[in-house]
Every structure is written in structure tokens, then in C-alpha cells.
Amino acid sequence: MGMDSSPPSASPPPKNEWYTNELTNAGLTPVHFFSHGSTMMLGEKSASADYWRKCGAEALERNIKGVVIMGAHWDCLGDKIQVATNPQPAKSPVAYVDPDKYVNYKLNPDLPTAQRCIDMLTQEGFNADGNASFDWIHDVYLILIHMFPNGCPPTTIISMNARYDPHYHMKVGATLRPLRKDNYLLIGTGGAVHNLYRNLWAPMLRFRDNFAQETPPEEWALEFRQAVEDVILKTSGPQLRRAMTRLMKHPRFRDAHATDDHFMAAMFVAGATGDVEDLGASAVMPAEDWELTNMCNSQFTLGAWSKGITA
Ligand SMILES: [Fe+2]
Numbered sequence: 001m002g003m004d005s006s007p008p009s010a011s012p013p014p015k016n017e018w019y020t021n022e023l024t025n026a027g028l029t030p031v032h033f034f035s036h037g038s039t040m041m042l043g044e045k046s047a048s049a050d051y052w053r054k055c056g057a058e059a060l061e062r063n064i065k066g067v068v069i070m071g072a073h074w075d076c077l078g079d080k081i082q083v084a085t086n087p088q089p090a091k092s093p094v095a096y097v098d099p100d101k102y103v104n105y106k107l108n109p110d111l112p113t114a115q116r117c118i119d120m121l122t123q124e125g126f127n128a129d130g131n132a133s134f135d136w137i138h139d140v141y142l143i144l145i146h147m148f149p150n151g152c153p154p155t156t157i158i159s160m161n162a163r164y165d166p167h168y169h170m171k172v173g174a175t176l177r178p179l180r181k182d183n184y185l186l187i188g189t190g191g192a193v194h195n196l197y198r199n200l201w202a203p204m205l206r207f208r209d210n211f212a213q214e215t216p217p218e219e220w221a222l223e224f225r226q227a228v229e230d231v232i233l234k235t236s237g238p239q240l241r242r243a244m245t246r247l248m249k250h251p252r253f254r255d256a257h258a259t260d261d262h263f264m265a266a267m268f269v270a271g272a273t274g275d276v277e278d279l280g281a282s283a284v285m286p287a288e289d290w291e292l293t294n295m296c297n298s299q300f301t302l303g304a305w306s307k308g309i310t311a
Helices: 047-061 111-123 138-147 166-182 202-207 219-234 237-249 261-273
Strands: 031-035 066-076 080-084 127-131 155-161 184-190 283-291 295-302
Touching: 031 047, 031 261, 047 138, 047 283, 047 295, 066 080, 066 111, 066 138, 066 166, 066 261, 080 111, 111 127, 111 155, 111 166, 138 155, 138 184, 155 166, 155 261, 166 184, 166 237, 166 261, 184 261, 219 237, 219 283, 219 295, 237 261, 261 295
Parallel strands: 031 184, 066 155, 066 184, 080 127
Antiparallel strands: 031 295, 080 155, 283 295
16 A cells, blocks of 8 residues: 555645634724723823724724723632622722813713623623622723713723633633624723832822833833733734733733733733634734833724724
């Protein structure tokens, strides 16, 4: 018996199909990873704020059903995760911001979608339930006010889990990813480089100047900021999930994040945009603001609106 020279029976995967964004991303909403920075980002003009407003306008043009957002200031103990179900949430107050910038902004909790998220998470094995007394925090409403200055769309807040397991939060994003096919806008709000212990606070405390940059950012901040940009802009699909979770093992991670809370939303975003179906999806970083010398507020969008869909 000679060598079998017949071609393999299984046909090879269609060349380049996975990498053709038009094919893989049709009908999937983009997902944002926003760095909300300090509370002063709520009241000050910035490139980030301009970009947030643009993203909000685009989302409204596409007639989104609502926003589903994970922040950086609400976590649950044990193995629990919660979804905000307070029908009339108050806002946690913030310092260094004129109250006129936020006190009268009307929040719009989306209770039906909250229940839908609880059901999706429970079905996937999460210990998930609603929290009917949770008040909203600036990590979320700072972003909403900039994105949607004329009115808040129906919004659902997903908590973090206080064990800060990157794979857990990635799975939360993966579980809620199907909402992208139903015209929901998923957002993670945290920070690319966000270590409050290593910020230089004096210009903000003395002069209300959060953008003062008397010295360059320190090496560890530049290094980790670059690592985050590289992962988000240069990987996609399951590779994005692996690379994003691995960032928490980066030698500069603990310098860039004294606590894990402001990086969990990045895991959520990787879960929501890191399916095989997302291979080759576009990713952009259209805006960035350094604050307090060492805090890097990078703004990312993963995926893009399908050209064929209009409101
Ligand atoms: Fe924060």
C-alpha cells in the first residue's frame, strides 16, 4: 500500500473568513471600555468627554434598546453578583464637581432588562440576583451624563464580584454578549492605568487642576498603558480574552492598579467581545487623557456599528 496522496477529507476553513469584519460583526453592537478617571472628569472638558458624547450620539442614532454597564465601584461578597433593580436610585455625591453638573440628571433604570440579565447569569451558573436599594455611583453616571446629555437611555448596571477573578468577570461579559445582537450597548467603565496611591494630587487639591502635568508620567504607568493598548488594538476573539486576563500578571499591573476594581470592567469587555465570532473585529482608541500625572484615561471601542443598520 502506497502513500495516500488524496486530499484530506475535511475541507479547510474558508480563507480569511474569520478575519473579515464585515462578515463576522454584522448585527453586533460595539462595546466600549471607558476610563472614567477622577470625579473631576465629570465637570471638565476633555478629549475623553468629547468622545463619550460622540459614542452616545451614535448609539441613539442606532436606536439602542438600552445600556448594560459594569463599573468599578460596586462589588458583591462571596460568589455573588448583583444587578441594579432600584426603581428610583439616588446618586452617590461626588467631590470637586459643581452639583449642577449632575444632581438634576434623571437616571433611567431598566428593570425588565435587569431581570433578563439576572436570568441569563443564573442560567450560566452565577449566583446572581437583584439589588433594589443600590444607588448609582459616579463611575456609571459620569459616563452616562457625558454620553447622553439630553436624557439617559434605559440602563442596567451589573456589579462586580469582590474576589476580582479576571476569568469570572470575563465570563460575565461572555454571558451577556448575546445582548449585543439585540441592539443593547455594553460598556465597561474602569481605568487603563488607575492607581490612586500613585497619583500626584496636589494640583487638583490646591488649584482644582486635574490635568496638571508638571512631570511626565512615570515609567510603570507608560509601560502598562502601552500593554493595555497593545492587547486591545492588536488582538481579537479568544486571543483578546487570554491577553486581557493575562494583563493582571503583567509585571507593572500592581503599580498601575493598586486595587483590582478598575480593571474588572476590561475583563467584562473582553468577555463581551472575545468570541470566535469576534475574530478580526476592529478596535480603536480615539481619545485619551492623562490626569494627576500618572492616571491614564484611555478610551476604547471594540467592534463597530454595522454599516447597513440605521435607526
Ligand atoms: Fe472610579
